[in-house]
Amino acid sequence: xxxxxxxxxxxxxxxxxxxxxxxxxxxxxxxxxxxxxxxxxxxxxxxxxxxxxxxxxxxxxxxxxxxxxxxxxxxxxxxxxxxxxxxxxxxxxxxxxxxxxxxxxxxxxxxxxxxxxxxxxxxxxxxxxxxxxxxxxxxxxxxxxxxxxxxxxxxxxxxxxxxxxxxxxxxxxxxxxxxxxxxxxxxxxxxxxxxxxxxxxxxxxxxxxxxxxxxxxxxxxxxxxxxxxxxxxxxxxxxxxxxxxxxxxxxxxxxxxxxxxxxxxxxxxxxxxxxxxxxxxxxxxxxxxxxxxxxxxxxxxxxxxxxxxxxxxxxxxxxxxxxxx
Amino acid sequence: xxxxxxxxxxxxxxxxxxxxxxxxxxxxxxxxxxxxxxxxxxxxxxxxxxxxxxxxxxxxxxxxxxxxxxxxxxxxxxxxxxxxxxxxxxxxxxxxxxxxxxxxxxxxxxxxxxxxxxxxxxxxxxxxxxxxxxxxxxxxxxxxxxxxxxxxxxxxxxxxxxxxxxxxxxxxxxxxxxxxxxxxxxxxxxxxxxxxxxxxxxxxxxxxxxxxxxxxxxxxxxxxxxxxxxxxxxxxxxxxxxxxxxxxxxxxxxxxxxxxxxxxxxxxxxxxxxxxxxxxxxxxxxxxxxxxxxxxxxxxxxxxxxxxxxxxxxxxxxxxxxxxxxxxxxxxxxx
Numbered sequence: 001x002x003x004x005x006x007x008x009x010x011x012x013x014x015x016x017x018x019x020x021x022x023x024x025x026x027x028x029x030x031x032x033x034x035x036x037x038x039x040x041x042x043x044x045x046x047x048x049x050x051x052x053x054x055x056x057x058x059x060x061x062x063x064x065x066x067x068x069x070x071x072x073x074x075x076x077x078x079x080x081x082x083x084x085x086x087x088x089x090x091x092x093x094x095x096x097x098x099x100x101x102x103x104x105x106x107x108x109x110x111x112x113x114x115x116x117x118x119x120x121x122x123x124x125x126x127x128x129x130x131x132x133x134x135x136x137x138x139x140x141x142x143x144x145x146x147x148x149x150x151x152x153x154x155x156x157x158x159x160x161x162x163x164x165x166x167x168x169x170x171x172x173x174x175x176x177x178x179x180x181x182x183x184x185x186x187x188x189x190x191x192x193x194x195x196x197x198x199x200x201x202x203x204x205x206x207x208x209x210x211x212x213x214x215x216x217x218x219x220x221x222x223x224x225x226x227x228x229x230x231x232x233x234x235x236x237x238x239x240x241x242x243x244x245x246x247x248x249x250x251x252x253x254x255x256x257x258x259x260x261x262x263x264x265x266x267x268x269x270x271x272x273x274x275x276x277x278x279x280x281x282x283x284x285x286x287x288x289x290x291x292x293x294x295x296x297x298x299x300x301x302x303x304x305x306x307x308x309x310x311x312x313x314x315x316x317x318x319x320x321x322x323x324x325x
Numbered sequence: 326x327x328x329x330x331x332x333x334x335x336x337x338x339x340x341x342x343x344x345x346x347x348x349x350x351x352x353x354x355x356x357x358x359x360x361x362x363x364x365x366x367x368x369x370x371x372x373x374x375x376x377x378x379x380x381x382x383x384x385x386x387x388x389x390x391x392x393x394x395x396x397x398x399x400x401x402x403x404x405x406x407x408x409x410x411x412x413x414x415x416x417x418x419x420x421x422x423x424x425x426x427x428x429x430x431x432x433x434x435x436x437x438x439x440x441x442x443x444x445x446x447x448x449x450x451x452x453x454x455x456x457x458x459x460x461x462x463x464x465x466x467x468x469x470x471x472x473x474x475x476x477x478x479x480x481x482x483x484x485x486x487x488x489x490x491x492x493x494x495x496x497x498x499x500x501x502x503x504x505x506x507x508x509x510x511x512x513x514x515x516x517x518x519x520x521x522x523x524x525x526x527x528x529x530x531x532x533x534x535x536x537x538x539x540x541x542x543x544x545x546x547x548x549x550x551x552x553x554x555x556x557x558x559x560x561x562x563x564x565x566x567x568x569x570x571x572x573x574x575x576x577x578x579x580x581x582x583x584x585x586x587x588x589x590x591x592x593x594x595x596x597x598x599x600x601x602x603x604x605x606x607x608x609x610x611x612x613x614x615x616x617x618x619x620x621x622x623x624x625x626x627x628x629x630x631x632x633x634x635x636x637x638x639x640x641x642x643x644x645x646x647x648x649x650x651x652x653x654x655x656x657x658x659x660x
Contacts, residue, residue, distance in 0.1 A: 108341070115342035117589030117634040120627050121349065127615065127623060128353045205478050212480060212597060214615050227484070231601065236484055237499050239492050248481040255476040263472065263540075 006268070013260035020254055024074050027067035034064040036221045044233075044240040054242035056226070057233035065221050066246050072222035073254070076138040076207040081200030083142035085149060089185070089192055092153025097161050097180055107154060114147040122206060126215040134217040141206045149195050156188045163187075190269040194262050201258035208251055223247040331646050339639045346631040351403050354624050355396075412625035417617045423625040426610060431629075433502050434606035437523070438595045441530035442588075448531075449538025450580055454573045456539065457546030458565070468543055475536030479594035483529040483601040490525060498522050500603040526602045530595055541583055545576035578648070585641035589634045596630075 023031070034040060041055040048054070053062035095106040113121075121144045129136065160166070161184070169183050185192075210216045211224025212231070226247040230236065235243035394402070406413070412423035449471075456467035474482070491499035498504070503519045549555060549572045558568045599608030607626055614622035 111338050112341045112345050115338055115635065115638065116346050116349075117593065117631060119589065119593035120346075120631050120634075124349055124353045124624075124627055127620075128356050130357070201476070208478060209480075209593065209597060212600070213612060227480070231484075236488050236601075237492060239488075241488060241493075244484055244488070248484055252473075252477045252481050255478065256473055259472060259476045 007264055010261060010264035010268075013257045013264065016253060016257040017261065020070060020250065020257070021074060023067065024070035028071065032061070032064040032067055034061050036060060036065050036068045038064070044235060044238065044243060046240075047242050053246055054240070056243050057229050057235070062226075062242055062246065065226055066223075066250065069221045069223045069226050069247060070250055072134050072217065072220055073204055073207055073224070073251070076134050076141070076217070076222065077200045077204035077254070079135060079138035080141040080145070080203035080206070081196055083139060084146040084199045084203065085192065085196045087142065088146040088149030088195070089153050089188075091146070092150040093157045093180060093184060093188075095150070096154035096157025096159075097184060099158065099161070103154070103158075107151070110147050110150045110154075113144075114151065118144040118147075119206070119209065122210060123213070123215065126210055132216070132218045134220060134222070137207060137210060137217050138203070141203050141210075145199060145202060145206070149199070152191070152195070153188060156191065157184055160184050160187045190265075194265050194269070197258050197262040197265070201255050201262075204251070204254050204258075223251050328646055332643060335639065335642050335646070339635055343632075343635055346628070346635070347404075347407070350624050350628045350631075351400055354620050357620065407628075412628070413621040415619055415622050417614075417619045417622075423621050426622060427607065427625055427629055430605060430607045430610045433604060434595075434599065434608070437526055437599070437604065437606060438530070438592065441527055441534065441595070442584075442591060445531045445534030446538055446580075446584060449535035450542045450573070450577065452535060453539035453542025454546050454569055454576065457543040458550070458569050458572065464543070467539060471536040471539040471543070473536075474532055475540055477533060477536075478597075479530060479533050480597040480601050482533055483526065483598045486525055486529045487601060497525050502605040522602075522604075526598050526604050529598055529601075533594070534591070537587070538580065538583075542576055542580060545579060546572050549575050578645070581641060581645050581648070585638050585645070588637045588641070592630060592634060 038061065039059040040051050040061045041059045043055070043057055043059065045051060045055040045059070051061045051063060053066065056062055056065065091106050091110065095103040095110075122140060125140050125144075126132065126137070129140070132140075166179065166183055169179055174183070207216060207222060208224030208227065211222050212228050214228055216222055216225050216228070224247075227244060230240075230244040230247075233243075235241075410424050412427070415421045415423055415426060418426065452467060452471070456464045456471075487499060490497045498521055502522050503515065504522075555568060555572065558571065596606075596608030596611060598604070599606045600612045603609055607630070610622065611626045613619070614626065
C-alpha cells in the first residue's frame with residue numbers, strides 16, 4: 001500500500017466520519033422532504049411512519065433537524081478547525097523560525113491566552129455578540145483554540161531551523177518564505193494533520209457546548225441546539241428519547257471517529273508508540289531535538305479532546321501525545 | 326536557582342493571564358449593545374412607573390452602577406469592588422448581590438467536581454497502566470472502551486445516564502441536589518438525600534474522566550515498556566506488580582501536566598453536567614443567567630471560574646516543579 005499502511009482502525013474511523021459527513025451534506029436533498037422549520041406534528045410526538053424520529057417541542061421533524069444539525073455542526077467544526085490550525089501554524093512557525101524578540105513576544109501572548117480557560121473566553125465573546133451566524137461561531141471557537149498548537153509547532157520549527165538541509169537551502173539562495181514553505185513545514189506536516197483532526201473534533205464539541213448553553217448560532221439548527229431545546233423542554237424527564245438520543249449519539253460518533261483517526265495516524269507517524277517497536281528512537285526522522293521541547297507542548301492536543309497526556313520524552317515528544325497498539 | 330526561575334516564570338505567566346482575564350471581564354460587558362440599566366428600568370416600567378419617575382430611577386441606577394463616570398474611573402471602581410469580593414447585584418434577582426448567589430452555588434460545585442476529578446484521575450491512570458502493561462484483550466477492550474467514553478462529551482453521557490437511571494428505570498432521583506421541600510442543613514436525613522442526588526452527576530463526570538486519563542496513561546506505558554529499566558527489571562525477575570509500579574511513577578509525571586492543562590476543560594464540562602441534572606451549582610446558575618440576560622451574574626461566574634482554573638493550574642504547575650527533578654534540566658534546555 002505504498003508508503004503508509006493504514007490499519008483497520010483508521011479505515012473504520014474514516015468510514016464512520018465520511019458516512020456522517022455524507023448524511024449531513026447530501027441528506028437535505030435525498031433523505032428528507034421537509035425543512036427544519038416545517039411543523040409536522042405536535043409536542044414530542046413519538047416516532048411514526050410520518051416522522052421517523054418523532055417531533056420536537058415545536059412539532060418539527062427530528063429526523064430533518066438531525067440532518068441539518070449535523071450539517072451545521074460539521075461546518076462549524078471544519079471551519080473552526082481549519083482556521084485554528086492555520087493561526088497556530090503561522091504563529092508557531094514564525095516564532096520558532098525567527099526566534100529572538102519576535103519569538104518571545106508571540107510565545108508570551110500564546111502562553112497568556114493558553115492559561116485563561118478557553119471556554120470562558122468563548123462564553124464571554126459569545127454573550128457579547130448579539131447575533132451569531134454559524135461562521136461567526138466558528139471563528140470565535142477558532143480564536144480561542146489555536147494556542148496549544150502554536151506552542152507545539154514553535155517547538156518543532158525551532159528545532160527544524162537548525163538542520164543541515166536548511167543550511168544547504170540557504171546557501172543555494174532560497175528566500176525565507178520559500179524556506180519556510182518548502183523546507184520547514186513539510187517536516188511538521190504529519191503533526192499538523194493530526195492536530196487539525198483534533199481541532200475539528202474539539203471544535204464540534206465546543207459548538208455543541210455553546211449551543212447547549214443557548215449561545216450557539218442564532219439562525220438554523222445544530223446538534224447542540226437540538227440538545228438545548230430538549231433540555232429546556234424537559235424531553236429527558238418526560239421520556240421523549242427521540243428528541244435527545246439521536247443528537248447525543250451523533251456528537252459522540254463524530255468525536256469518537258475523529259479521535260480514533262488521530263490515534264491511528266499517530267501510530268503510523270510515530271513508530272515508538274507501536275507495541276514491540278525497537279528500542280532505538282528514530283534519530284534521523286525524529287522531529288524534535290532533545291531539550292528543545294517545551295514539555296507540556298504536546299499535551300493540550302489531547303486535553304482539548306478530553307483525553308489528557310503530555311509526552312515527557314524529549315525525543316518525539318511532540319508527536320507522541322497519543323497512541324494505540 | 327533554576328527551580329526558582331521556573332517558579333518565577335510560572336508566577337509571571339499566571340499574573341499576566343490573570344490581568345488579561347480581568348480586563349476581558351471588564352471590557353466585554355461594556356461592548357454589549359444597550360446599557361444594562363435600560364433592561365432593569367424597562368422591567369420596572371412594566372410595573373406601571375412613568376416618565377419623570379422612570380428617568381429618576383434611571384439616573385439613580387446609573388450613579389449606583391457608576392456608569393456616569395469616565396471609563397478609567399469605572400475600571401478603578403471595578404478593581405476596588407473586586408478586591409472586596411463585590412461582583413455587583415443581579416439584574417433578575419435585584420437586589421441580591423452576585424457574590425451571595427455564587428456563594429450559595431459554589432459548595433455544590435466543589436463537592437461535585439473535586440472528588441470526581443481526583444478519583445477519576447487515580448482510577449483512570451491505574452486502568453491505563455494495567456491495560457498498557459498487560460496488552461492483548463484486556464488492553465484492546467480497555468482502550469476502545471476508554472476512547473469511546475472519553476470522546477463522549479460530558480453532557481452526552483450525563484443525558485444518557487439520566488434517561489437510563491432516572492426515567493427509563495427510575496432508581497435514582499432525576500434532578501436537583503436535594504428533594505423538593507427540604508432546605509439544606511447538616512442533618513443526617515438531608516445528607517442521605519443529597520447523596521442520593523449526587524450519584525448520577527458524579528458518575529457521569531468520573532466515567533468520562535477515567536476514560537480520558539486511561540487513554541493517555543496507556544500510551545505513556547507502552548512508551549515506557551521499551552525502555553531499559555523495564556527490560557532490566559524483567560531480567561531480574563521482578564513481579565508484574567512491581568514493574569507496573571515503576572512504570573506508573575514514570576508515566577505519571579506527564580499526566581500531572583495533563584491534569585493542569587485539562588482543568589479548564591474539565592470544569593467547563595462539569596458545569597454543563599450540572600445543567601443536565603439541574604444540580605444547584607454554578608453551572609445551573611450560569612445557564613439561568615444566560616437565558617435571562619443577567620449579565621452581572623454571568624460575568625461574576627466567569628471571573629470566579631477563571632480564577633479557580635488559574636489557581637488550580639498554578640498549584641499543579643508548582644507541584645510539578647517540585648516532584649520532577651528533570652524540570653530543571655528541561656527549563657534550562659529550553660530556548
